Amino acid sequence: MVQMSKKRPATPKLAARCGGPIDDLLNPELFKALGDPTRATLLACLAKCGRFCTVTEVAECCAVDLSVVSRHLALMERADVLESVKEGRMVRYRVRFHSLAVALHKLADAIEGCCPDKGAGNRRGGCCDK
Amino acid sequence: MVQMSKKRPATPKLAARCGGPIDDLLNPELFKALGDPTRATLLACLAKCGRFCTVTEVAECCAVDLSVVSRHLALMERADVLESVKEGRMVRYRVRFHSLAVALHKLADAIEGCCPDKGAGNRRGGCCDK
DNA sequence: GCGATACTTGCAGCCAGACGCAAATAAGCA
DNA sequence: TGCTTATTTGCGTCTGGCTGCAAGTATCGC
Numbered sequence A, B: 001m002v003q004m005s006k007k008r009p010a011t012p013k014l015a016a017r018c019g020g021p022i023d024d025l026l027n028p029e030l031f032k033a034l035g036d037p038t039r040a041t042l043l044a045c046l047a048k049c050g051r052f053c054t055v056t057e058v059a060e061c062c063a064v065d066l067s068v069v070s071r072h073l074a075l076m077e078r079a080d081v082l083e084s085v086k087e088g089r090m091v092r093y094r095v096r097f098h099s100l101a102v103a104l105h106k107l108a109d110a111i112e113g114c115c116p117d118k119g120a121g122n123r124r125g126g127c128c129d130k
Numbered sequence C: 001g002c003g004a005t006a007c008t009t010g011c012a013g014c015c016a017g018a019c020g021c022a023a024a025t026a027a028g029c030a
Numbered sequence D: 001t002g003c004t005t006a007t008t009t010g011c012g013t014c015t016g017g018c019t020g021c022a023a024g025t026a027t028c029g030c
Helices: A012-017 A021-025 A028-034 A037-049 A055-059 A066-078 A097-114 B012-017 B021-025 B028-034 B037-049 B055-059 B066-078 B097-114
Strands: A082-087 A090-095 B082-087 B090-095
Touching: A012 B037, A012 B055, A021 A097, A021 B037, A028 A037, A028 A066, A028 B028, A028 B037, A037 A055, A037 A066, A037 A090, A037 B012, A037 B021, A037 B028, A037 B097, A055 A066, A055 A090, A055 B012, A066 A082, A066 A090, A097 B037, A097 B097, B021 B097, B028 B037, B028 B066, B037 B055, B037 B066, B037 B090, B055 B066, B055 B090, B066 B082, B066 B090
Parallel strands: none
Antiparallel strands: A082 A090, B082 B090
């Protein structure tokens, strides 16, 4: 296995030029999807429920209009937080449990990998590609 | 060790009444802080840099006004993403590596714990307190 | 086909937040 | 004290996003 040199940039300006795993993992679209209180409620309810739920069912867990719920669910699907299946006239949404958990674990690992006080030489390969 | 009953709510509506670890971990303030492209850039640069950086240094890694950077950093500090120290006339910010990584790992675990196709009976105690 | 149900989309109002500029505050230095 | 540097704050602007209502589309059962 080739040992890549994982240098740490001296300044934030240099860090900007230096790609690392954190750049792709810190996806604003994903976190925007998780950053709205209404969507957080919907997501938590869907997660606790576990199964595929219809838009009407999900709408019963918070006070906003059904059309708003429909839009929130569609947005979270575009951000790969949810997946959906169409069954006749209804659409069922479910949390993308694995994909979401993996994305969060990877980001957490990338962040920890950037931490300088981590024993000798960054575990997990450091934060920077060169 | 007492075995708590970790039932899964039948509907999203019931799920809303049923508290679980995911409710607290899915903190909109945190994800709002991560959900802006400019803040994502600043955070990635700070993470790759690893050390405490001044506002002026951080501002060099993206094209917005210094005052904007100052506001973004303060916002991320309020969301517990960054920490700061004041040194004379300058303020240095650094990523809260451990705290951030732990929050993300916990959320990822809580989400995985909600996933129904996880062998027999939810690992990690399920998603619901009752 | 017709009405009912399930969901999406168009529209408009409204508020939050991102931004730049300029002024204010704070701290170092001569 | 006066000047410079570092950062914050006030203000106005503007865009984006959340929301509700109403209308549109799709599907089901009769």
